[in-house]
Amino acid sequence: MTFVLETERTYCNRLIEKHIPVLLEVWNSSELRYMTMNRSFRDYYGSNSHIMIYGERDITKIFEIWDDPLRARGFGIFNKETHELLGHVAYDFGWDPHFIVFNLVIYPKNRQNGYAKEVTPYLIGEIFNNLLTNNITVFIDEDEIIAMKFVETLGFKPSGVIKRETYRGGKFRNTHCFDILKREWRNVDAN
Amino acid sequence: MPIRGERINLREIRKEDLQDILDLRNNIDGSSIARNVPPTSTYEEFLNSHNKSELSFDREYGFFAIETNDTKEFVGRMTFSYMGPRFCADIGIGIKESFWGKGYGHEAHELLLKFLFHNMGLQMVNWRTWSENHGSLKLAIKSGYTITVRSREAIFIDGKLCDYIGLQILREEYYERHPELVDNLQKI
Numbered sequence: 236m237t238f239v240l241e242t243e244r245t246y247c248n249r250l251i252e253k254h255i256p257v258l259l260e261v262w263n264s265s266e267l268r269y270m271t272m273n274r275s276f277r278d279y280y281g282s283n284s285h286i287m288i289y290g291e292r293d294i295t296k297i298f299e300i301w302d303d304p305l306r307a308r309g310f311g312i313f314n315k316e317t318h319e320l321l322g323h324v325a326y327d328f329g330w331d332p333h334f335i336v337f338n339l340v341i342y343p344k345n346r347q348n349g350y351a352k353e354v355t356p357y358l359i360g361e362i363f364n365n366l367l368t369n370n371i372t373v374f375i376d377e378d379e380i381i382a383m384k385f386v387e388t389l390g391f392k393p394s395g396v397i398k399r400e401t402y403r404g405g406k407f408r409n410t411h412c413f414d415i416l417k418r419e420w421r422n423v424d425a426n
Numbered sequence: 427m428p429i430r431g432e433r434i435n436l437r438e439i440r441k442e443d444l445q446d447i448l449d450l451r452n453n454i455d456g457s458s459i460a461r462n463v464p465p466t467s468t469y470e471e472f473l474n475s476h477n478k479s480e481l482s483f484d485r486e487y488g489f490f491a492i493e494t495n496d497t498k499e500f501v502g503r504m505t506f507s508y509m510g511p512r513f514c515a516d517i518g519i520g521i522k523e524s525f526w527g528k529g530y531g532h533e534a535h536e537l538l539l540k541f542l543f544h545n546m547g548l549q550m551v552n553w554r555t556w557s558e559n560h561g562s563l564k565l566a567i568k569s570g571y572t573i574t575v576r577s578r579e580a581i582f583i584d585g586k587l588c589d590y591i592g593l594q595i596l597r598e599e600y601y602e603r604h605p606e607l608v609d610n611l612q613k614i
Contacts, residue, residue: 330581330590331580331581331582333579333580333581333582333587334577334580334581334590369579369580369587370577370578370579370580370590372577372580394575394576394577394578395573395574395575395576395577395592396574396575397574397575397592397594398550398574398594398596399514399549399550399596402513402549402614406614407549407614412575412577414577414578414580416578416579
């Protein structure tokens with residue numbers, strides 16, 4: 236079986252009701268507490284910082300937004316062999332289809348396996364090659380230094396810092412923004 | 427009781443405002459929505475939406491008419507949205523062309539900022555615009571916002587790709603600009 240979006244070890248597919256228990260377990264894990272994973276279901280600004288523990292209803296609402304063809308899309312990232320859910324990717328184009336806010340999260344137990352390095356450039360290439368997008372922007376929590384360095388290796392440039400985007404762990408947290416333009420994107424093989 | 431200013435009030439939307447709001451919406455030059463929606467909204471659509479609105483204690487969203495104090499003339503509309511409870515909100519504003527350049531936008535903005543910071547206790551307020559919207563940028567900077575994000579060539583408006591501009595004003599920045607007000611919220 237082949238998938239529309241697939242890499243050597245992974246494929247993307249829609250997330251459906253049966254994935255909710257896994258998502259609840261992962262999204263509520265302490266390791267993801269500071270991730271800017273909420274980006275994919277809020278518009279450019281705004282946050283769900285008041286949600287401490289995700290519930291089934293929260294995830295159902297996110298699925299609805301990820302199903303809205305005029306606003307956003309979200310998929311699960313799965314292991315090709317085991318079909319295990321490795322993470323998710325979502326992109327929001329609610330303001331203008333030339334402008335995509337891109338969000339990719341590999342869940343904690345699947346990290347350090349190179350999945351983000353494998354999937355991110357592939358999906359960014361797919362977006363630039365198949366959508367009208369001119370600017371892809373990513374948001375990264377201030378403590379995610381490795382993620383910031385990683386997107387810079389892909390050619391993203393710093394585009395600003397949203398101050399105090401959330402309040403967690405007794406302090407306000409800033410979100411760092413990076414963007415890349417279509418003409419700056421090298422072809423996917425070069426990454 | 428409306429939010430009262432020197433020359434203007436911010437008050438609830440009334441049925442008699444709908445034609446003015448519709449005109450704002452359908453004015454491409456004045457549209458603050460900036461999503462390139464076609465200027466084809468109708469009075470009936472606004473009326474339907476108005477008639478459907480119900481009494482609510484939801485504080486996530488606010489929609490105000492701006493009117494002059496003396497003549498009760500409709501000046502524009504103002505919104506806040508995407509409110510994280512007691513945390514942050516986005517502001518939107520639209521002013522009738524005949525009132526442009528007279529400081530009404532700034533005054534309305536100051537009234538809403540005071541409401542959001544001093545009455546609602548927000549930590550910050552966000553403003554979103556694009557690089558060629560000079561009036562919007564000028565108003566935001568005048569009101570104390572600073573540019574925090576610039577996403578290049580992201581929004582297609584008026585024949586070209588413009589930069590998306592995100593601006594913010596933090597709670598303490600607002601109070602620094604308003605020494606007449608005391609911030610009684612404990613610093614976080």
